[in-house]
Amino acid sequence: MNKPLPNSLRQGPDARGRFGPYGGRFVAETLMPLILEVEKAYEEAKHDPAFMNEWRRLLTHYVGRPSPLWLAERLTQKLGGAKIYFKRDELNHTGAHKINAVLGQIMLAKRMGKTRIIAETGAGQHGVATATACALFDLPCTVFMGATDVERQQPNVFRMKLLGAEVVPVTSGAATLKDAMNEGLRDWVANVHDTYYCIGTVAGPHPFPMMVRDFQSVIGTEAREQMMAAEGRLPDLLVAAIGGGSNAMGLFYPFLDDASVAMHGVEAAGKGVDTEEHAASLTKGRPGVLHGNRTYLLQDEFGQIMEAHSISAGLDYPGVGPEHSWLHDIKRVEYTSATDDEALSAFQLCSKMEGIIPALEPAHALAHVIKIAPSMPKDKLIIMNMCGRGDKDIFTVARTLGVSM
Template sequence: MNAPSKPNDWSAFPDAQGRFGDYGGRYVAETLMPLVLELDRAYEAAKADPAFQGELNGFLKHYVGRPNPLYFAERLTAHIGGAKIYFKREELNHTGAHKINNCMGQILLAMRMGKTRIIAETGAGQHGVASATVCARFGLPCVVYMGAVDVERQKPNVFRMNLLGAEVRPVTSGAGTLKDAMNEAMRDWVTNVEDTYYMIGTAAGPHPYPAMVRDFQSVIGLEIRQQILEAEGRLPDALVACVGGGSNAIGTFHPFLADEGVKIFGVEASGHGLETDKHAASLTGGKPGVLHGNKTYLLQDDDGQILDAHSISAGLDYPGIGPEHSWLHDVGRAKYLTCTDAEALEAFTLCAKLEGIIPALESAHAIAKLPEVAKEVGKDGIIVMTLSGRGDKDVGTVADALGMSI
């Protein structure tokens, strides 16, 4: 298949049917279809309403703590010995990751729509914690679906969600991980159509979620633009971000899509290696298909059944990816690299020691590929990497992997 040609106007996507090229769309049961269409109308109206945007910006500033810094990672730059590396410090947000940018936008929208109950899915628990946080802040009941396996391996986050007043429902169907949690959240939604708002945590799902979550996360890229111009007087040569569902990445990339001089790199998790069946690299190791409301690249077997993903990082442990990434991959606007568990672990400890920042294991995947990107942009180049979350949640996993006990 020939790659489709690049569009002249990147901001024109998705189209009215929620399509990014061949990807995206609205593949949901008829029961949900009217709700998805209602959400689309409500979001379009909110987007165009200065009062909504003003309210959101106020909460992002005073509650989330935005803008967060763009930080010159001087010692890591020296260590790698190439391009200048900046970190966009999403891990400094309230709750410790980029997830809250999206949750804040969606909860304001849910309330505007008159919804009185919030449901969410979570893998590592970061989106669950962010959802529980905004629900506590605005006094709405919150049910978080989480795979039973993830509940076991992310106990501190389960406790945090409970502290914040959310009910965590362990999901035992399937493999008991993120995709099963998402199935169960959709089952809840289809059962409680009147009062319930489904707060999806990544830039995937039926339209308008991929576009809406991207828009709420684009605050990352918009701030980078302004901050790098202040710091360097020019745009960066490359952007780097880790990709599971891909919300921090699309939020970083989207405001730069039209800037041809800015190279874009996403980093997928290749787990134990692409040659094994234990990875989460949907673009590099998957095929286009339909799951969870959208058409996108998916890990699947030779009969169209969805495979379980694997990554040491629970936040990247998903067999799909947001549809806009599938499209950017096909048209060649973004390049997607892969990073193994072992490479991510090494980057995790390196970043802690050189910069005094313990990154999330998800973000460590992006850090691990900085030498490769630095080589590509050359010594005078500037790279901005989104440090999507902090790694406190991962210290147990990392200790286990390194054979240490806490």
């Protein structure tokens, strides 16, 4: 990877865990010493060749990396514009990008001498990845999942249980990802002595946004080499879905200093960003503090956090990773959105035309590609992060389409 230039956009966060004004460590005193311990342990681990080599060994032989870069030829022809490549992280073991950062974090937890793992999950992909790594590393695992999500992501709930994890349905609030994260933080406060909280996205208190981004950057680093091999040049546009934003940060980060590469982050517009039911924190929110970091949030005029809505449980979060907030402010990344209906159409189109059933999360990214690719010249190159597979979503989609299974 290139060494960051003095004016690089890849130098964040600062010593306080800030990306511009965003990020930080807004946690209760009980957690503060542990957050600092995680930061110190991570700094040591990432400079330890043995640690990094073991992580890479797991990525190669357990996860199946590198994931392919697939030229979606039929889709490209149908849309009639830019060439569309999928970075196929849906082919990873466990079916999504989440496993990349989970393995790194569970290795770190082991290194720190922690003997119990907790995690929050929305769509269940991060929960499945964490349960998987815990099975591999023989660690007990508890996954907090909003009761609403438990209902709409049954296959993943069963997977987690098969893998030996305990799944705790969270009933507070709207019983979705935000509430699962609250419960994860509460459990961690009560069990700091032996527990590691494996956060699933580039949010939470420092060092999590940095650490998860670093591990997920394997996506962008591979994509860069693969595109150079395929086309002999860098892509023109990167597109990724944004919930908390980990798959997008992973794809974008290695390209941040390449001015010729445009980047679009696609938030979930739910029933529309002008309705009350969406999850577009950057498009419609404003900065505030939640879950340990300062970032854009969906909140009311009094600073109370609002419920997000998306057909995709993985995007159903009223916040976003702090680095995205900063990239939004400095306009390095353009953030846009796709509705439930647009994602559903993309989901079906991709299945029929490419033989790939995407998760509803990247279906949002694909919906955006479908909107913009036709107006781009044919020699332009797009990489879209196909960050998860759709097996887990077939029941939701069937229900929405009125099909009984």
